[in-house]
Amino acid sequence: MPTITKSNIAYDKRSLNDQTLLKLYYNMLKPRLIEEKMLILLRQGKVSKWFSGIGQEAISVGVTMALKPSEYILPMHRNLGVFTTREIPLHRLFCQWQGKASGFTKGRDRSFHFGTQEYNIVGMISHLGPQLGVADGIALANLLKKNGNLTAVFSGEGGTSEGDFHEALNVASVWSLPVIFCVENNGYGLSTPTNEQYNCKHIADRGKGYGIESFILDGNNIIETYTKVQKLAESIRKRPRPILIEFKTFRRRGHEEASGTKYVPKELIEEWEAKDPIENFRSFLFSKKILTAQIDEAYNAEIKTAIDTSLDTAYAEPDIIPSETAELNDVYKSFEYEDYTPNKDTKELRLIDAISEGLKQSMQKHKNLVIMGQDIAEYGGVFKITEGFLEEFGKDRVRNTPICESAIIETAMGLSISGIKSVVEMQFADFVTSGFNPVVNYLAKSHYRWQQQADVVVRMPCGGGVAAGPFHSQTNEAWFTKTPGLKVVYPAFPYDAKGLLATAINDPNPVLFFEHKALYRSIRQDVPTDYFTIPFGKAAFLKEGNAVTVITYGAGVHWALETLDNNSDISADLIDLRTLQPLDKDAIINSVKKTGRAIILQEDSLFGGIASDISALLMEDCFEYLDAPVKRVASMETPIPFIGQLEKQYMAKGKFEDALKQLLTY
Numbered sequence: 001m002p003t004i005t006k007s008n009i010a011y012d013k014r015s016l017n018d019q020t021l022l023k024l025y026y027n028m029l030k031p032r033l034i035e036e037k038m039l040i041l042l043r044q045g046k047v048s049k050w051f052s053g054i055g056q057e058a059i060s061v062g063v064t065m066a067l068k069p070s071e072y073i074l075p076m077h078r079n080l081g082v083f084t085t086r087e088i089p090l091h092r093l094f095c096q097w098q099g100k101a102s103g104f105t106k107g108r109d110r111s112f113h114f115g116t117q118e119y120n121i122v123g124m125i126s127h128l129g130p131q132l133g134v135a136d137g138i139a140l141a142n143l144l145k146k147n148g149n150l151t152a153v154f155s156g157e158g159g160t161s162e163g164d165f166h167e168a169l170n171v172a173s174v175w176s177l178p179v180i181f182c183v184e185n186n187g188y189g190l191s192t193p194t195n196e197q198y199n200c201k202h203i204a205d206r207g208k209g210y211g212i213e214s215f216i217l218d219g220n221n222i223i224e225t226y227t228k229v230q231k232l233a234e235s236i237r238k239r240p241r242p243i244l245i246e247f248k249t250f251r252r253r254g255h256e257e258a259s260g261t262k263y264v265p266k267e268l269i270e271e272w273e274a275k276d277p278i279e280n281f282r283s284f285l286f287s288k289k290i291l292t293a294q295i296d297e298a299y300n301a302e303i304k305t306a307i308d309t310s311l312d313t314a315y316a317e318p319d320i321i322p323s324e325t326a327e328l329n330d331v332y333k334s335f336e337y338e339d340y341t342p343n344k345d346t347k348e349l350r351l352i353d354a355i356s357e358g359l360k361q362s363m364q365k366h367k368n369l370v371i372m373g374q375d376i377a378e379y380g381g382v383f384k385i386t387e388g389f390l391e392e393f394g395k396d397r398v399r400n401t402p403i404c405e406s407a408i409i410e411t412a413m414g415l416s417i418s419g420i421k422s423v424v425e426m427q428f429a430d431f432v433t434s435g436f437n438p439v440v441n442y443l444a445k446s447h448y449r450w451q452q453q454a455d456v457v458v459r460m461p462c463g464g465g466v467a468a469g470p471f472h473s474q475t476n477e478a479w480f481t482k483t484p485g486l487k488v489v490y491p492a493f494p495y496d497a498k499g500l501l502a503t504a505i506n507d508p509n510p511v512l513f514f515e516h517k518a519l520y521r522s523i524r525q526d527v528p529t530d531y532f533t534i535p536f537g538k539a540a541f542l543k544e545g546n547a548v549t550v551i552t553y554g555a556g557v558h559w560a561l562e563t564l565d566n567n568s569d570i571s572a573d574l575i576d577l578r579t580l581q582p583l584d585k586d587a588i589i590n591s592v593k594k595t596g597r598a599i600i601l602q603e604d605s606l607f608g609g610i611a612s613d614i615s616a617l618l619m620e621d622c623f624e625y626l627d628a629p630v631k632r633v634a635s636m637e638t639p640i641p642f643i644g645q646l647e648k649q650y651m652a653k654g655k656f657e658d659a660l661k662q663l664l665t666y
């Protein structure tokens with residue numbers, strides 16, 4: 001037993017009863033003892049990496065104890081106390097760190113990078129900041145469900161320099177979301193001291209700029225942490241709003257164990273060691289005769305035994321045996337496609353009307369479907385796709401957003417965690433870059449990592465031919481088709497757009513839904529008036545022939561149709577892919593086996609596009625059937641220019657006819 005000295009922290013036990021005080025102590029002791037054990041195992045090479053939260057336990061424990069178990073917490077890498085206070089069985093935590101099956105990620109992600117719906121914890125992705133926006137989404141779900149719950153999310157002071165922090169606080173404030181942003185200011189972000197991280201006095205000062213109440217708490221004082229958060233939580237439950245809390249504390253060990261603390265002045269570490277949240281609280285409890293040596297020993301023994309037996313259980317568990325099938329099966333949540341056959345009544349619609357009608361009917365079918373985007377409510381969106389939606393579905397479900405693609409995609413992820421579907425409108429597909437990280441790292445990887453679906457559709461008004469220059473004309477599907485976990489849909493006709501959008505919304509996986517702006521008002525078709533669906537992964541044959549297979553999608557479909565209509569002597573299979581991920585490989589391969597020639601037309605510039613992958617697929621699977629090399633036709637390897645004659649020169653359209661004829665004479 002350590003010697004009992006006088007407490008360096010001034011505690012005021014207020015109305016807390018002994019039982020609660022002891023529980024606070026026990027809950028801090030548990031992560032401390034686990035960490036001490038982990039440090040030994042680390043030295044023995046039995047754990048891979050360790051981010052220490054020693055000295056910061058009062059924050060994790062105080063916040064978690066102040067919340068109801070049904071309220072979500074989104075912790076970071078030093079918040080072991082959140083996991084232990086929520087009473088996750090220790091052997092499961094150990095299995096997680098050892099990459100075993102009884103962990104939470106089937107060995108696919110390490111340390112605290114996992115979530116668990118069982119314990120209402122959503123763990124981080126390495127990028128830190130996205131947690132904050134995801135918390136917004138969970139808080140929004142709570143608000144919409146009117147369940148009175150709040151959400152707590154953590155960040156280090158380093159993480160607050162990321163744009164996600166700004167965006168998340170701003171959205172939470174504008175939407176009055178019930179979320180507590182907990183910033184653990186522990187002096188260093190890796191090796192970067194606070195004076196190189198931010199230039200205001202306190203992180204809490206930033207609350208004012210966002211219109212958020214903020215507080216500074218002594219993060220090493222468990223009573224202050226717990227009671228203040230509890231009080232704020234009660235208030236937020238009654239009057240939903242965000243609150244920012246800066247907890248002053250210190251990171252006493254290295255960023256991660258291997259990196260050491262050479263750059264931290266020794267005196268600083270000593271100063272904070274003297275403010276240890278557990279030692280001081282122990283002294284206080286002893287001085288008040290609430291904790292006795294006997295109880296303390298019993299706590300220590302109980303926790304240590306639990307650690308040892310749980311470690312034995314974890315070590316005894318066999319290693320995961322790699323199975324390609326198991327891995328591939330978890331990239332997407334399984335989805336039973338439900339076929340809704342259209343009725344006979346049709347109406348001529350432009351592509352834009354078909355998307356609008358499809359979206360509206362999905363809003364009617366899925367009563368909890370939320371749509372979010374810039375200017376989509378009263379204004380109806382810049383393309384007017386959501387015109388009139390606000391009147392029919394109300395402000396809760398048709399949400400104007402600030403200009404913050406990252407936070408909104410993260411919010412959509414949070415809604416999905418809470419069982420709410422959403423559709424996010426990018427004003428232009430080009431702007432998805434500002435939300436790229438959460439798309440490719442959060443939405444795409446969640447199901448594979450911890451079986452959490454990202455039930456989100458991102459609508460992407462894209463494409464050139466509209467004289468809009470490099471930032472309003474891109475067709476950027478290839479950024480996403482290469483990322484496992486995403487589905488990519490790219491219709492060319494009103495009928496397909498309506499049916500595929502319905503499927504995209506039914507599908508619980510993240511879908512990037514491309515809508516070509518140049519086709520919005522130029523392409524018309526008779527479309528069933530009722531709700532209907534079209535399955536993913538089924539290409540459409542628009543023409544059938546024997547001499548060549550033309551493979552394309554989006555605007556390319558219309559360019560190819562025009563060319564083939566002008567050259568009726570060319571006997572071609574014309575394949576409209578409709579969805580790029582999943583890709584209808586069978587349709588492509590079977591057609592090329594028949595025709596012996598293939599030309600792939602894409603609007604995007606050539607390198608790294610879908611055409612290249614399809615070409616490679618044909619070389620691998622159809623080589624013996626080919627009478628000519630596979631031909632790719634794409635736009636120039638430049639950004640897409642503005643003025644008409646430059647854009648025309650850039651576009652693949654102008655090159656297609658010659659390339660097709662050359663291929664036929666090979």
Ligand SMILES: Cc1ncc(C[n+]2csc(CCOP(=O)(O)OP(=O)(O)O)c2C)c(N)n1
Nearest residue numbers: 078126127128156157158159186188189190
């Ligand atoms: C986007 C991104 N940039 C850099 C890193 C590398 N990195 C991981 S943790 C960290 C420091 C984080 O500091 P802070 O947010 O203060 O948390 P602390 O580690 O101090 O608890 C850095 C730079 C990262 N994980 N993600």
